[in-house]
Amino acid sequence: MLKLIGACLILTACANFGFTWAGIYEKRPRQIKGLEGALQLLETEILYGATPLPDAMEEVALRCDSEIAGLFRETARELRKMDGSTGGEAWQRALDEFFPVTALNKQDVHILRRLGSSLGISDREDQAKHLKLTKSQLAAAASQAEMNAKKSATVYRYLGVLSGLLLVLVLY
Amino acid sequence: MAVNVCDTIPEGKKNCTMVTLISREILPVLPNRIKQLITELPADILDQLEEIRLRQGKPLLLSLTRDDVMVTEQGQPTTVAEFGYVVTDKDLMRAVQLISGSSIYAFEEEIKNGFITIKGGHRVGISGKVTTDRGRVKTIKHITSLNIRIAREITGAADRVMPYLINPVTKKFHHTLIISPPRCGKTTLIRDVIRQVSKGIPALDFKGCTVGVVDERSEIAGCYYGVPQKDVGFRTDVLDACPKAEGMMMMIRAMGPQVIATDEIGREQDAAALEEALNAGITVLTTAHGKDWEEIAQRPVLRYIIEQGIFERMVTLGRSKGAGTVEDIIDVSSGKSLMR
Numbered sequence: 167m168l169k170l171i172g173a174c175l176i177l178t179a180c181a182n183f184g185f186t187w188a189g190i191y192e193k194r195p196r197q198i199k200g201l202e203g204a205l206q207l208l209e210t211e212i213l214y215g216a217t218p219l220p221d222a223m224e225e226v227a228l229r230c231d232s233e234i235a236g237l238f239r240e241t242a243r244e245l246r247k248m249d250g251s252t253g254g255e256a257w258q259r260a261l262d263e264f265f266p267v268t269a270l271n272k273q274d275v276h277i278l279r280r281l282g283s284s285l286g287i288s289d290r291e292d293q294a295k296h297l298k299l300t301k302s303q304l305a306a307a308a309s310q311a312e313m314n315a316k317k318s319a320t321v322y323r324y325l326g327v328l329s330g331l332l333l334v335l336v337l338y
Numbered sequence: 339m340a341v342n343v344c345d346t347i348p349e350g351k352k353n354c355t356m357v358t359l360i361s362r363e364i365l366p367v368l369p370n371r372i373k374q375l376i377t378e379l380p381a382d383i384l385d386q387l388e389e390i391r392l393r394q395g396k397p398l399l400l401s402l403t404r405d406d407v408m409v410t411e412q413g414q415p416t417t418v419a420e421f422g423y424v425v426t427d428k429d430l431m432r433a434v435q436l437i438s439g440s441s442i443y444a445f446e447e448e449i450k451n452g453f454i455t456i457k458g459g460h461r462v463g464i465s466g467k468v469t470t471d472r473g474r475v476k477t478i479k480h481i482t483s484l485n486i487r488i489a490r491e492i493t494g495a496a497d498r499v500m501p502y503l504i505n506p507v508t509k510k511f512h513h514t515l516i517i518s519p520p521r522c523g524k525t526t527l528i529r530d531v532i533r534q535v536s537k538g539i540p541a542l543d544f545k546g547c548t549v550g551v552v553d554e555r556s557e558i559a560g561c562y563y564g565v566p567q568k569d570v571g572f573r574t575d576v577l578d579a580c581p582k583a584e585g586m587m588m589m590i591r592a593m594g595p596q597v598i599a600t601d602e603i604g605r606e607q608d609a610a611a612l613e614e615a616l617n618a619g620i621t622v623l624t625t626a627h628g629k630d631w632e633e634i635a636q637r638p639v640l641r642y643i644i645e646q647g648i649f650e651r652m653v654t655l656g657r658s659k660g661a662g663t664v665e666d667i668i669d670v671s672s673g674k675s676l677m678r
Contacts, residue, residue: 212443216441216443216444216446217441217444218439218441218444219439219440219441219444220439220440220441222441245439245440248366250366250368250369250370250373250432250436252432252435252436252440253435253440253441254435254440256440285440286435286438286439286440286441286442286443287431287434287435287440287442288442288443289442289443289446289477290443290446292443293443
């Protein structure tokens with residue numbers, strides 16, 4: 167009886183592991199797409215509203231996908247401190263804080279970091295150009311992430327359940 | 339009898355307000371290194387500070403009331419250029435970003451005009467490489483010089499002149515022209531006159547009246563996102579960054595002011611707008627660049643305005659006893675000085 171309970175536990179643990187892993191793969195394209203949308207909002211704020219960066223960031227945080235709102239809210243908070251740091255630095259700090267709680271990988275973060283160095287330092291048209299560039303890079307990353315997710319998510323789900331079964335068989 | 343408006347403020351209080359003003363409003367827009375250097379300066383230098391000049395590859399320069407001073411790497415004042423802290427391109431880039439709140443794109447119009455007004459109403463002049471579009475300034479690309487002008491707000495600067503500007507019988511404010519060379523406290527004075535006219539002066543039995551300020555260069559009210567950063571009274575409406583002539587007409591049409599105040603008239607349209615204001619029964623308060631009224635009368639537009647007998651009082655400022663010295667107040671109708 168005890169053995170049976172143990173086997174069940176092992177099986178659920180492994181399956182869970184596989185599903186979580188698959189979940190991360192599926193989260194990444196979703197979050198990249200959310201970022202794309204958020205940057206589109208930011209572009210609108212800057213290009214048509216000429217909204218100052220802290221306000222623009224807050225506005226985006228309110229309206230974008232809740233999973234990534236933290237990045238923009240944090241940037242706005244850093245900017246409002248007025249501690250002598252620039253928009254780019256506030257963005258980098260917010261990224262450092264935000265990155266670990268997301269499913270984004272290093273390349274995605276690199277794209278976002280590059281945006282930081284040009285944030286708020288030029289006129290509207292130039293800002294829009296930088297934002298467009300970042301968006302197109304994110305779009306490429308998203309389609310790649312989606313392909314990965316399709317392949318990997320199923321694989322990891324199976325892998326989780328099957329490795330659980332294997333472990334149970336070996337130990338039984 | 340010349341008096342200095344700064345004398346009306348107790349010495350100790352002046353010191354402390356200036357230092358807190360700088361640390362609260364000026365330091366946040368400076369890059370860390372320069373911020374640190376300025377923080378370490380003795381209070382008597384900060385008290386005299388009028389401008390902070392950042393020029394790429396040149397020593398950091400502080401313009402004081404009488405002369406200017408540089409700062410060594412150790413934060414000591416010096417007059418030897420070689421010892422002064424040299425402003426780097428990074429410093430300038432950071433300063434520009436901090437001044438604009440990391441939103442240079444939000445200040446395109448301001449950059450075209452060559453200055454940005456920061457929180458607290460201080461003006462930052464900008465120069466560098468200009469890009470043009472069909473002969474008009476489009477933007478300043480590589481910003482290589484900044485001039486941060488600290489806008490002093492001396493509440494009570496106009497105390498000594500107000501009795502001469504208000505008719506003791508009718509209790510009405512006179513049409514007034516303030517004449518002053520640059521950097522003699524013209525804007526400080528007109529701002530305080532506006533404040534007092536707007537609030538009212540119980541001591542003179544003068545009730546406050548509605549004032550319309552057309553602040554073309556954002557200096558009088560020092561607006562930051564349209565909100566006056568300086569105390570201009572609670573019966574005052576400000577048209578910020580608005581061309582004078584047009585702004586005066588807008589005010590007359592819509593805001594019903596009893597007094598219209600503007601800075602530095604001199605163009606033909608200004609004269610027409612002034613006449614329009616007079617016809618509407620509005621009192622005019624304005625300033626002009628110059629030493630005295632003889633010099634001003636050399637300029638056609640100003641001479642025309644003076645010959646029309648628009649102004650009833652002329653106040654001349656100078657530096658004979660420091661910035662903000664009221665040299666003379668003239669009653670235009672009789673041509674007599676009221677101060678002697």
